[in-house]
Amino acid sequence: MSERNSLSDLEIARQATMRPIEEIAAAAGINAAALELYGRYKAKVDPSLLAAPEPAGKVVLVSAMSPTPAGEGKSTTTVGLADSLARAGHKVMIALREPSLGPILGMKGGATGGGYSQVLPMDEINLHFTGDFHAVTSANNALMALVDNHIYQGNELNIDPRRMTFKRVLDMNDRSLREVIIGLGGPTQGVPRQDGFDITVASEIMAVFCLATSLADLRERLGRITFGYTYSRDPVTVADLGVQGALTLLLKEAIKPNLVQTIAGTPALVHGGPFANIAHGCNSLIATQTARRLADIVVTEAGFGADLGAEKYMDIKARIADVAPSAVVVVATVRALKMHGGVPKDRLTEPDLEALQAGVANLRRHLHNVEKFGVAPVVAINRFSSDTEEELDWLLEWCAAEGVQAAVADVWGRGGGGDGGDELAAKVASAVAAPNSFHHLYPLDLPVEEKIRTIAQEIYGADGVEFSVPALKRLAEIEKNGWSGLPVCMAKTQYSFTDDASRLGAPKGFTVHVRDLIPKTGAGFIVALTGAVMTMPGLPAAPAAMRMDVDDAGNPVGLS
Template identity: 55%
Template sequence: MSNSDIDIARAAKPLAIKKIGENLDIPWEVLSPFGHSKAKINLDFINSLQDKPNGKLILVTAISPTPAGEGKTTTTVGLGDALNYIGKKAAICLREPSLGPCFGMKGGAAGGGYAQVIPMEDINLHFTGDFHAITSAHNLLAALIDNHIHWGNELHIDARRVTWKRVMDMNDRALRNIVSSLGGAANGYPREDGFDITVASEVMAILCLATSLEDLRKRLGNIIIGVNRQKQPVRARDLQADGAMAALLKDALQPNLVQTLENNPAFIHGGPFANIAHGCNSVMATKTALKLADYVVTEAGFGADLGAEKFFDIKCRKAKLSPAAAVIVATVRALKMNGGIAFTEVGQENVEAVKKGCANLARHIRNVKSFGVPVVVGINRFNTDTDAELAAIRESAAAYGVEAIVCTHWSDGGKGAEQLAHKVVALAESGASQFAPLYDDSLSLWQKVRTIATQLYGADDIIADKKVRAEFARFEEEGFGHLPVCIAKTQYSFSTDPQLRGAPSGHMVGIRELRLAAGAEFVVVICGDIMTMPGLPRLPAANQIGINAQGQIEGLF
């Protein structure tokens, strides 16, 4: 197939968003349209659905990926289309793409081939403005902090210990560490500062975990921005910032409705990364979809050690969701990389490397099963895959009691995932799911991290220096020990070393830093060399993006 993703998306025949809403029994008057192809859903309507029964929730996760990704979003879209193709009432729930990857290495996140959500250009770029609202609300708080210090510092904020950085939705390594307020007394008090990417913002996490406008404002007020000179926490509500932040986010809290190429409903809302944040779309969107569809397919970022773990231990725990089944996306090329082959050579047949790399798949299967959720493997087929390589994956999965199904949704749309759809329905309707989070709330923060590292990552233990250990103790003493943990680490390995592929064991997980997200209600545990502000690659995707003579965007993928 020679057509690019953007060519395929541009040739689609979308239905009016009013019709997509009607197919889910959403009245036109509760939709706020953005043009003809996307709309936000009114919160009052969402509240009116609370007494309706929930559909079945299906998670799509993946093995440890290559830098280009393994088609997790594509598979989510393909499976949603396939469920509708076999006569089920299904919807999908995705995260909104960040501009960072769009202009960086990975490209867009609207699916691919004939398994896409549309309008692809809008979704991958500004969409409905949610990320801009999140960026503005976050930076408003940053501005209020510096303004408060400038005008006398009534709260006695210790400027040396302000932990609230600024954010922007772009990869920019030059902004990781800066000094702000230079230029004299009129510009405030100089201090060390820095930027994170918007998808790592606690405001992003709060928007994705909030259940109402009231809950949103409460969580925003709970944000801890640093400490005062007595080392007591200072919150956003102490600065009277929560009201204005909530006002900026009022419309952004409404889930977005769009459609797939096959005119099936898609909720796209929120977008935290899974390697540095919790990696799931919004609770509002997922819960709304569950009230309106019989099957809801959602994805969680990167491999199951990151996205799925956080989906289960943070999102499902907090939102009281119970997934009925999970799909682990595998590709021949990623298994070859996990089997020791360089990414530049994954297009050549190598059955032995696939078999060796299946150790990675096996651990992900074991890990997802440890949450009590039944599993099927969806093989996202590429045109360079051989029958022998695909057979090796099926045999490996079968050894762990799991079926692996070859899918061609990228080239064939929903029909290409028909067999996977039937299997997912069978698992979901079997009642086999006995979902439970990995750890109990009552465990200490240290034990929660250790449980994930030893039981899911194959590590011998976790390590941290005296300063970080003191932070663990301080958070416990301040009453945050009951919170779940959100581990930030490389997506390329079960360890903290991105070069350690496959299924390593016996390693140590080094903890570099802790960040308390008191509003989002989890503790971020930063491990290894992971950065919360990514950098652009040597050849960023931005270099290939432009506008043609017809005013159309080119180069976006």
């Protein structure tokens, strides 16, 4: 590893020279009237004021094998690939999700790429950025304050406090808030009921925020949100309460995409941020479509492995608008493949061709899953310093034998602005130019139960699906209320194809357990909760926050 690569991501970011955001905007074709500055290096873009034409750019979707604690570097690869495509002469823009504070202070430590393939300003994007998540949190909690006030003031809508399906949210990992009792303290303090908190990225308002096509569509979707049921078990919506206008008002500035830049100067729209294990895992549709108006190629990503984010991109996001990918990149690392092959984390730097050969079963299943959508995948082998040439050569040969294009990318160490991603960029550019036969995995008129079975069997490799008694009751409710035509958003552990995080590789002979179904009528999908997946994460024994600080000059310390 070179001396410069021994620097931390934060140190590399701080040494980078950023251009004023007006220069980045001008180079991207964003007219001054559409630009709203948030300091020198961040801005919001108002798509309604853009002089750019209707969307025409092609989309490259970056996904990955099943994630491991070894790290795969999906965001790093996304940034490096975009920089490399720009270096090759393509007009490129990146569309990424915003990081959530919960994982940043918990396990991740940062989510803006790594090494010499980062979006900047790294520290500001990772922390409060332009306040979008705060706006989503405020809108969510304003709704619940208005609901509880309505119940307290006489409950004209006949809302049953025992049948609330909407929770308050916080952009933090806080297990203590999963289940709470509110309204205690006497008659003037409200009506007591059981409640709870989700993390902000699991909020339906975040999903609505990321799937809305315009401000008007945002208002309509907010109005369609079902937050609970009456005593007669009829759904109650935000429109019934009459507060969709107020929620839209709280989000009217946040809904504009955020413009930043990479270390190499490639423009990036960073906007919205639902998790892919408990939500649909894609950046905002408005940002993706805005990028398509400004660039010939848009490089975006979907969270976690292709079984989660990529499937949801194809079956949820790409149904709403014309954003079907022209190419799909699946990120893999020798380290993660060896972990799927049975090697513990503390021994991943040791050469182990046998474990690598066992671990590729996980990658194979992801590649076959991408092909089921009619798109040929390209494998990006994200290089780590501990990888041996023998291991890399074997993996490239394996990909060739599988009939899959692949390239080693050293975009962490050499940057996409350098030559670290040139070979990958060339293969991706060829894939973008080639025809494909994109299609969704299932038709919308399939019953919800069968959509879930299709995903479980076709994507996860399960033998079948087992529904709990509450889930079966919810299926009947969904049918009764006319929601069965909605797509499904699976909430499942990201670490395994199964709903058991400990089962790595490509397991066979398992059943997916659906414990509950939550209709998200504003977002327009049904969430299926599987296994023990949580919508409010907890912090680890040694949170990343323990490493963080500010120096005497006000510079951040410990972000990674």
